[in-house]
Structure formats: C-alpha cells, structure tokens
Amino acid sequence: xxxxxxxxxxxxxxxxxxxxxxxxxxxxxxxxxxxxxxxxxxxxxxxxxxxxxxxxxxxxxxxxxxxxxxxxxxxxxxxxxxxxxxxxxxxxxxxxxxxxxxxxxxxxxxxxxxxxxxxxxxxxxxxxxxxxxxxxxxxxxxxxxxxxxxxxxxxxxxxxxxxxxxxxxxxxxxxxxxxxxxxxxxxxxxxxxxxxxxxxxxxxxxxxxxxxxxxxxxxxxxxxxxxxxxxxxxxxxxxxxxxxxxxxxxxxxxxxxxx
Amino acid sequence: xxxxxxxxxxxxxxxxxxxxxxxxxxxxxxxxxxxxxxxxxxxxxxxxxxxxxxxxxxxxxxxxxxxxxxxxxxxxxxxxxxxxxxxxxxxxxxxxxxxxxxxxxxxxxxxxxxxxxxxxxxxxxxxxxxxxxxxxxxxxxxxxxxxxxxxxxxxxxxxxxxxxxxxxxxxxxxxxxxxxxxxxxxxxxxxxxxxxxxxxxxxxxxxxxxxxxxxxxxxxxxxxxxxxxxxxxxxxxxxxxxxxxxxxxxxxxxxxxxxxxxxxxxxxxxxxxxxxxxxxxxxxxxxxx
Numbered sequence: 001x002x003x004x005x006x007x008x009x010x011x012x013x014x015x016x017x018x019x020x021x022x023x024x025x026x027x028x029x030x031x032x033x034x035x036x037x038x039x040x041x042x043x044x045x046x047x048x049x050x051x052x053x054x055x056x057x058x059x060x061x062x063x064x065x066x067x068x069x070x071x072x073x074x075x076x077x078x079x080x081x082x083x084x085x086x087x088x089x090x091x092x093x094x095x096x097x098x099x100x101x102x103x104x105x106x107x108x109x110x111x112x113x114x115x116x117x118x119x120x121x122x123x124x125x126x127x128x129x130x131x132x133x134x135x136x137x138x139x140x141x142x143x144x145x146x147x148x149x150x151x152x153x154x155x156x157x158x159x160x161x162x163x164x165x166x167x168x169x170x171x172x173x174x175x176x177x178x179x180x181x182x183x184x185x186x187x188x189x190x191x192x193x194x195x196x197x198x199x200x201x202x203x204x205x206x207x208x209x210x211x212x213x214x215x216x217x218x219x220x221x222x223x224x225x226x227x228x229x230x231x232x233x234x235x236x237x238x239x240x241x242x243x244x245x246x247x248x249x250x251x252x253x254x255x256x257x258x259x
Numbered sequence: 260x261x262x263x264x265x266x267x268x269x270x271x272x273x274x275x276x277x278x279x280x281x282x283x284x285x286x287x288x289x290x291x292x293x294x295x296x297x298x299x300x301x302x303x304x305x306x307x308x309x310x311x312x313x314x315x316x317x318x319x320x321x322x323x324x325x326x327x328x329x330x331x332x333x334x335x336x337x338x339x340x341x342x343x344x345x346x347x348x349x350x351x352x353x354x355x356x357x358x359x360x361x362x363x364x365x366x367x368x369x370x371x372x373x374x375x376x377x378x379x380x381x382x383x384x385x386x387x388x389x390x391x392x393x394x395x396x397x398x399x400x401x402x403x404x405x406x407x408x409x410x411x412x413x414x415x416x417x418x419x420x421x422x423x424x425x426x427x428x429x430x431x432x433x434x435x436x437x438x439x440x441x442x443x444x445x446x447x448x449x450x451x452x453x454x455x456x457x458x459x460x461x462x463x464x465x466x467x468x469x470x471x472x473x474x475x476x477x478x479x480x481x482x483x484x485x486x487x488x489x490x491x492x493x494x495x496x497x498x499x500x501x502x503x504x505x506x507x508x509x510x511x512x513x514x515x516x517x518x519x520x521x522x523x524x525x526x527x528x529x530x531x532x533x534x535x536x537x538x539x540x541x542x543x544x545x546x547x548x
Contacts, residue, residue, distance in 0.1 A: 149425045
C-alpha cells in the first residue's frame, strides 16, 4: 500500500514538475494567426468545392475560389494558442453566391491544444447542415462544419490579409430619456483595427440631433447619446454612420420613436 | 587403478555450468505468457472488442462530432477507424500493454520466484532482456491485432467511401486504406514507451496492480499536462502526444514533423524507463525472498 501511495505521489510530483518546467520555458504557441489563416483558407476551399459539386455548380475548384482568411482571437488577448474565441473572416469568389457588402463571411473556430480545430460556417453564405443535391436528395453539407489540423512547422509569416470590422446599429427603436434626448447602440464586429467614425442623427421632421464621434475596439458595443433633445412630433430618427476605420452600414438606420 | 573409478565419458550428464542464454529465457517467458489466461483475454479482446464498438458507434443517430473524424464516423468506415484510433490512444493502448508489462516482473514477486530463478538458472541481464522483449513483442502483437480488427470491422460496418481528410480534401478509398493503416501503426512507438513505464512501475512497486493501473493514470495526467495552454512547449515530448502524430498523415499537404518528434520522444521515454528498471533490478537484493 505504501508503494502505491508513493507511486501516485511520485506521479503527481513528476506532473507538477513537468508543468513547472513547461510554464517556465513556454516560448509561445505553435497555434498562430498566419498558420490558422492559411489552414482555414485551404480547408475551406476544399470543402466549399465539394459543396459546389454536390449542388451541381460547375467550374468551382479549390483554387478558383481564391479564398483568403484573417483569423483573430478577440480583443485584449494574446493572438495565439488554443481557444474557443477564434474567428476568421474570409473572402472568396463564387459567381453563384454573391458576397455580402462587407466582402467577407465570419467563421467561428474552436481550436484545441493539439492544433486541431473545428470551423463553423455562416449559414447565410454556406447554407445549413443539409443541402439538396442535383437529384433532389438531402445530403450532408461538407462546408457547414469541418475539422482540420495545423502543421506546427508550417509557414508562420503573416499573410497580410486584413478585413475591417463591420459596424452595425443594434438599436431597434428610439427610446427618449428623461432629459428628452435620444441615443443609439452600436456594435463593432470582428475585424482589424476596430471601428472609428461618427453617427449623425436626423428626425423625420428634418431636425438635426447632432453628430457624435465614436471609437471602439473590435467585438465591442457602445451607446452614443445625442446632444439635442428630440423635438415634439418626431416619429422617426435616421442614424447615418460614417467610418474612418471599419465598415459602415451600407444604408442609414431609420428607427421609430417609442412611446 | 583409478581408471575404473572415473565414469565413462558420456554416461553421466555433464554439469551445465553455463546458465540459460537470452533466447532460452525468452522462449520460457513466451511460454509463460501463452499459458496465462490474462494474455489470451487481452489478445482475444483486441480481436473482438472493435466489433461491438464499431456497431455501437455506427448505430448512433447523431455522429460524435466532438471528436476528430466523429463527424463522418457513422457514414464512412475509414473515419470510424480513425475515431476509434483517437479514443484508443487515450487509454486503451497504454492499458493493453500494461496488462502484460506491468505484471511480467511483479509476478515473480507475487510468486516469490526471484530467488529460484536468479540464483540458479539465468543471469539478471538475460532475464531482464527476455522479459522486456517479451513485453514489447506482446505490445506490438496486440496493437497489430487491434488495428487490423478495427479497420476491417469499421469498413465492413460503415462502408469504404471517399474520406474527407484533415484539410477538407477528399481522399479516395484506395489511398484511405493506406493512410488509415499507417495512422494505426504510428501508435506503436508511444505504446512501447508505455510498456517501458509499466515495466519500471512493476519492478519498482513489486505489485502488478500498480504496474498495470499506474501507467494508465500517468497517461491521463500527461494528457492533462498536454492540454494545458501554458504547457504547450512540453506537449510534443509527451508519449501521449505521439498518439496524435497521425493527424499530419491525413492533412494535405501532409506533415510528418509531429510523428518524427513523437518517435524520438517515445524512444527516449522507453530508454529512460528501461534504464531505471534495469538499475533497480540489478541492485535488488533477492535473497530476502
């Protein structure tokens, strides 16, 4: 019994020791942005070409897609290592599926410590888990979700691919505060450099409520408050965002005044 | 005069001063292994267990997507065989080898036979060598049986369609056979590292229970160490990581760096554990029983 206890004590000691050495010597992860950029774009091209073949779209090959990815682990964290907060923005060209105005789709990654990762696709561009093949059968969509593994020794030079964050107006109505002013909620999506710019608010009666600047990191939300009080009789407010960094909404948001 | 007292040459058995050599000892060890029900049970298990496992996974309504190749395990035999490989490397293979390697020295403690063997029949060196070779040979044999049984069963149960690889590429069935077989074979080096660990723990603890269970537990601990983000620098050198070296074979372009690292790491682990084992055995006082 004593030996059994000793064995486990030794095992625990060895494990703690190894862990200590590892912590002391950890010199950065092999899971890096450039490696993910390349691995995600390559594997996406392969599975997307398979999906196109199933759907009967001709002329789509992995190389014809010219997929480019920019992977990002989120704001204020080291941009390497395993985790479930990785996102990749990817652009590709398929004449059958027009890209959204931003020019990219957002893919969500779960990266494991062994360098393997699962990618989840945006349904708006890739479709759902099952698709209909040319003969009308329901089959699995290979590009909906897929698994891949990183080569820890693969090329680690930056790909240079960057995509701006998409700025969105997240308010759905205009709420008047006690002092009679109004505000608007903004969200800045995944992307390089965050969002910077200003929002101008105009009522349906033509009264300007002011222009307010904003600066946000990527994956953040904020609330902007406009200086001028909402005049009586205004039923709608139109918010027009312009950005110097980030991708502004392609059309102004017109929201109804509550109450 | 004295000629009559001397026995005629060849009529009495010659006294064998030379102890039994390595090959004789190995033969004897193998006979002992063959006679053990436990050895037969492990071999039989390696042959038959993949069958219910393959059927059970194939019957799942929802494929086990959380594991690598689980996504297509219910519809593709190659993916099923690789899913099973992923699980087998976590604890099945260390356990299969430890069942024999953890007990092969400890059983002499259990039966109290150290004195009998080492004072009369064999040198410690050939005794250690024969037992080690027998344990490693058994580990390889059981892995080959497990691999063949899993691959054949998986393909018979879930079919042999084209496999989607780890870069999303389609791997034609003819190539998939080869890659899946190669992937299973990469489990041999880390399993031999665990054989060494089981031998060491069996000799040190003199208890078959420790020799068999502790390598599996240590395997889990090493997996935990490897999964910690801060221990990433250490990860490639753990025998448990070598069990995942096959991932690179299924990628396009394929990569073999982790396999080579795993091979070296496994060799070092085996050398250290066997070196320690031999030191312990050589210095052991067996006269006490």
